Amino acid sequence: EAGVTQFPSHSVIEKGQTVTLRCDPISGHDNLYWYRRVMGKEIKFLLHFVKESKQDESGMPNNRFLAERTGGTYSTLKVQPAELEDSGVYFCASSQGIGGSYEQYFGPGTRLTVT
């Protein structure tokens, strides 16, 4: 069974440009999450999808970030326009259920550098 995959693995863009990150969850996992780790700090929750619906986007930093999950399969996270403080590693995770001992399976992350 394939794990959570993310594309690209690295992205270097200039301030003001647009970047789109993609996440493919484990097949059959309805729950998809985005997290972000800014250098040296803790990993922080951004948002949660159940199938194609956003359940919680309380962690999204601002309206420059837009996440979608059309068809309830893969998800994209677009940053437009990117700012320097957006640099960090963006993790996607998926889970079969929520709560209890359901662990979230994480992808390898996309390292975003905004210059």
Added chain:
Amino acid sequence: AQKITQTQPGMFVQEKEAVTLDCTYDTSDPSYGLFWYKQPSSGEMIFLIYQGSYDQQNATEGRYSLNFQKARKSANLVISASQLGDSAMYFCAMREVGTYKYIFGTGTRLKVLA
């Protein structure tokens, strides 16, 4: 507010020895789960072990065990017989029952020495 604290930014351990990675947490909810993840240099986050707040026994998974001290609100990860492949970043995380968000600590970078 919920919080996870990992006070050790970096740790060294000799191969074949045991090492304890510290994690303390803060929550007012009596129901929660604690998780440890390993992040090797390749970047992926690997689930290691889970402890529920009502579990009577400390969780164990192979060489990993969780030293859960509820009164002290600590959930330290113990790795026995360290191997070179254990060198990685380790994250402690908490999730309150009924929610789905993980609260993470800042991580501890472990280096196993040959």
